[in-house]
Amino acid sequence: MRFLKDLWRILRGDKGALIGGIIVLLYCLMALIGPWVVPLSNEQDPANAYAGPSWSHPLGTDALGQGVLSQIIVGSRPIMVVGLLAAIITVFIGVTVGLLTGYIGGWFDTLVMRITDIFLTIPGLPLIIVLAAFIQTTNPVVLAIILSITAWAGLARSIRSQAMSLRSSDFIEAAKLQGVPLRNMIFRQLLPNVGPYVAIHFLLAITGAIYAQVGLFLLGIAPISGTNWGIMINLAMAQGALYTTDSALYLFAPMAAIVILQVAFVFFSRALDSVFNPRLRVQ
Amino acid sequence: MTTYILRRLGMALVVILVVLTMSFFMVRLMPGNPMDALAAQLRAQGGLTEQDIQNRLNAVYGVTPTAPVWQQYLTYIGNAFRGDLGVPITNPGTTVVAIIAEALPWTIIVVAFALIISFVIGVAIGAAMAAFQNTWFAKVTTFFVSVLSAIPNYLVAIILLYFFTGVWQIFPSGGAYGVDVTPGFNAEYLKSVAWHAVLPIAATVITSFGGWALAMKGSAISVLGAEYVRAAESRGLSPRRITQSYIGRNSMLPMITQLALSIGFMFGGSVFIETYFQYPGIGFYLIQSVNQRDYSLMMGCFLLITVSVIIANLLVDLLYPLVDPRIARPATRKKAEVQADKSVPDEGLGAGGTMA
Numbered sequence: 108m109r110f111l112k113d114l115w116r117i118l119r120g121d122k123g124a125l126i127g128g129i130i131v132l133l134y135c136l137m138a139l140i141g142p143w144v145v146p147l148s149n150e151q152d153p154a155n156a157y158a159g160p161s162w163s164h165p166l167g168t169d170a171l172g173q174g175v176l177s178q179i180i181v182g183s184r185p186i187m188v189v190g191l192l193a194a195i196i197t198v199f200i201g202v203t204v205g206l207l208t209g210y211i212g213g214w215f216d217t218l219v220m221r222i223t224d225i226f227l228t229i230p231g232l233p234l235i236i237v238l239a240a241f242i243q244t245t246n247p248v249v250l251a252i253i254l255s256i257t258a259w260a261g262l263a264r265s266i267r268s269q270a271m272s273l274r275s276s277d278f279i280e281a282a283k284l285q286g287v288p289l290r291n292m293i294f295r296q297l298l299p300n301v302g303p304y305v306a307i308h309f310l311l312a313i314t315g316a317i318y319a320q321v322g323l324f325l326l327g328i329a330p331i332s333g334t335n336w337g338i339m340i341n342l343a344m345a346q347g348a349l350y351t352t353d354s355a356l357y358l359f360a361p362m363a364a365i366v367i368l369q370v371a372f373v374f375f376s377r378a379l380d381s382v383f384n385p386r387l388r389v390q
Numbered sequence: 391m392t393t394y395i396l397r398r399l400g401m402a403l404v405v406i407l408v409v410l411t412m413s414f415f416m417v418r419l420m421p422g423n424p425m426d427a428l429a430a431q432l433r434a435q436g437g438l439t440e441q442d443i444q445n446r447l448n449a450v451y452g453v454t455p456t457a458p459v460w461q462q463y464l465t466y467i468g469n470a471f472r473g474d475l476g477v478p479i480t481n482p483g484t485t486v487v488a489i490i491a492e493a494l495p496w497t498i499i500v501v502a503f504a505l506i507i508s509f510v511i512g513v514a515i516g517a518a519m520a521a522f523q524n525t526w527f528a529k530v531t532t533f534f535v536s537v538l539s540a541i542p543n544y545l546v547a548i549i550l551l552y553f554f555t556g557v558w559q560i561f562p563s564g565g566a567y568g569v570d571v572t573p574g575f576n577a578e579y580l581k582s583v584a585w586h587a588v589l590p591i592a593a594t595v596i597t598s599f600g601g602w603a604l605a606m607k608g609s610a611i612s613v614l615g616a617e618y619v620r621a622a623e624s625r626g627l628s629p630r631r632i633t634q635s636y637i638g639r640n641s642m643l644p645m646i647t648q649l650a651l652s653i654g655f656m657f658g659g660s661v662f663i664e665t666y667f668q669y670p671g672i673g674f675y676l677i678q679s680v681n682q683r684d685y686s687l688m689m690g691c692f693l694l695i696t697v698s699v700i701i702a703n704l705l706v707d708l709l710y711p712l713v714d715p716r717i718a719r720p721a722t723r724k725k726a727e728v729q730a731d732k733s734v735p736d737e738g739l740g741a742g743g744t745m746a
Contacts, residue, residue, distance in 0.1 A: 123533065221401075227651070228405045228703060232658030233676060233695045237688060240680040241416055241424075261651070318542045322662055325544055326677050340548070349548075349556045358552075362545050373540040 117378050127374030134368050138187040141180040175339075175360050182335040182361070185247065186317060192251035193258070193316035198309050200255070201262030202301070206293045208263070209270025220267070223260045231257035235319055239328050250329065254316045262308050269301050303379070310376040314369050321365055336361035391711070394718040398707045402700045407467070409696045413689040414466045417451060418459070424685035425451055428479065449477050450686050470693070478679070478687040486690035489675060494694060496566050497664065497671035500587055501656045504594035505649075511595070512602020513645060517638075519603065520610035532607070539600025544662035547593040551666060554589060561589050564668030590667045594659060598652075605648060610641040639713075646713050650706040654699045672698075 118125040204223065208216040238253045273279060282296050298305075323329040324337025331338050339361040348358035417424055425447060432443045457465070469475070475486040515535065519528045555563035562568065567582040613619065614637060622636050661673035668674065676691035678684075711718040 221404075224401065225405050225408050228654065228700055229409060229696055230654040230658045230699045232655075232661060233673075233692050236661065236676065236680065237413075237416070237692045240688065314540070321542065322544055326662070326665060326680075328677070328680055344548070349552050358548070362548065366541050366545060369542065370537050370540040373536055377536075 114378065121378055123374045124378030127371040128378065130367060130371035131375050134183060134187065134371070137180055138184040142184055145177040145180045175357050178334050178339055179336065179360055179364050182339060183364070185333060185335040186320065186337070189247045189251050189254070189320050190313045190317040192247060193254040193320070194309050194312035196251055197255040197258040197262065197312040197316070198305055201259035201308070202266055202298065202305055203293070204259065204263040205266025206270045206297050206301070209267035210274055210293065210297060212271070212274070216267075220264075223263050226257045226260035227264065229257055232319060232322070236323065236326075236328055239323050243330055245330050245332055250320065251316070254319050255312075258312060258315055262305075262312070266301055266304070269304065270297055273297055273300055307376050307379050310372050310379065314372045317365070317369065336365055391718045394711065395708065398704055402704050405700055406697060409693060410467055410470050411463075413693060414463055417685055417689055418462065418466075424683070449482070450479055451476050475690040475693065476686040478684050478690075480679075480682050480684045480687070486687050489687065490672060490690055490694045493670055493672045493675050493691075494698065496669060497657070497660055497673060497695075498698065499583075500590045500594070500663070500669065500671060501653075501660055503587070504591045504598070505653065505656050507591065508595045508599035509602055509645075509649065512599040513606045513642075515599070516603040516606025517610055517641075519607040520614065520641075523607075523611065532604070535600040535603045537600075538596060539598070539604065541597055543593055543597040543659045544666060546596050547589075547663055547666040550589050550593050562586055566670050586669070590660075590663045590669050593663050593667075594656065598656070598659075601652075602645070602648075606641065606645060609644045610637060613637050613641040616640070643714055646706065646710055650703045650710075653702040653706070657695050657699050 118128055204219060208219045208223075234256055235253055238256065239250075242249065242253065244250055244253070279292075279296060282292060287296065320329075321335075321337035321340075324331065324335060325341050325344075327341055329337075331341065340358060343358035343361075346357075348355065428450065429443055429447055432438055432446060438446075451466075473487055475490075477485055478489065481489075515531060519531055519535075522528050551563065554561045562585065566586050567573065567579060568586070571579045571582045573579055619632065619636050622632050627636075657673075660671060661676055663669070664671040664674040665677045672691050672695055676688060676695070679687035679691060
């Protein structure tokens, strides 16, 4: 409750963050109920191809005469679901590894951190592309795992450094004396103290996953099936949208959808930052 | 200092070995792996003896498919370290290394220029934002910089392509230099190269300088509040000395750490940039080989991108002690490392999808 109150106060003061939060919420609603509300028929209507904006198709139609706006709405769900799954995986691994290594220390820390460093060094996107090319999956969970293959490493390192400074604090000493088991120590004692940091990184992990995921569809590396924003841009480019003005809306509408969502996430995450970091509020 | 260098070198070698191992297992051991697939395809074509097929596979992947796995592995690693990455499936007349050797310089040119330009612009803007915080300048700049850094680079590439090669046709839409110039050290050629690199570099800079600006701003503001700055002020040091040696140098430390991380992101992002601008760098060939199912070339590109990133990281690591001497001394290393981990600002990391 306290958290929501704080969040609301900050959001009222920071218009950018408020608008960002509202937009993120709207996108979530769109992904949740959009596909049920907006009909996307499989019927093609070539007579109606590249129509301009009209009452029935507010953003015009594509090469097959299907509404661009309804495709954007239907296409939001796969993108958001995979982005969310990837962020959950990234944050879960990053936090667990970071807290364990930071708390336990010693050779365990050295060993795991060396492995983490390897993942930190390997460029993420090329690895994702290569894996996606080999695996060719349409399963959202598998795609999310591929997308988070290296993203957890940076989070693990920064969580570790926070856990290391928490380790010497009084309440951890007290818990240790009480003989609290490791599980409790990690998830009950340490986790709440890094919670804020994790929340912000969760949002940023979503934006990172959406970036990489749309990129995969854009380049046609992930299998092109169904409807999502990346596939829309891919098809628009393949149909020569760059050199005809006909399909400009079909190309730019999904791009705008992505940009607005990414910007909204970044602005909203800034508000969370000030909720959790009272120091930033004073400045 | 020597231990520090040796440690970093050792780490770089380990990462290269890990990536080589990964690529070996992906090509050779995954169910329905490319090597078996190629063998089946050659068999289906008919007219080839089993020996021919084995020879062909050997040429493409550099290993003998019938040998035990550990022997194939050792051969593969040995070949890779000798600079033999096999033959592209789609173009058996050349070698993977030859294609990569031609492509890599273009990628390095674009990545290096884009990185330097966005770093300089970003750090300058970030420092200005920190110096004039709470003014309208800082607020407006922060807004624009946050928006720009949140836009995926491939979308900026598409927009630049749309306007500068489609609508206005100012810049060329592909290639690294024009067909009418002779490669060599002459003004015409260099001009053409620069002209072709403008859009790829611009697309990268537009989306990445914002991250640097935000990171620098955060870092500089946190240094501004530090006790040693207050101490320096109360000692009556000149403002110039304080900004240069106390604030400037210390707020640059996390920037340098991030430089190492961002090199990987830049090489990753260049895959999109090069593909859209049809710029014949290594990312362009990576995507082309993926689309043509040319796995030997694909793994070669992936390996070389990784190795370039590792070498670039190594350079940053080796230069880092010049900025932060603590890192090379065993007694203070731990402290400096932990501080570096902590001070990587969140804002700069996730923006523009650089997490990936």
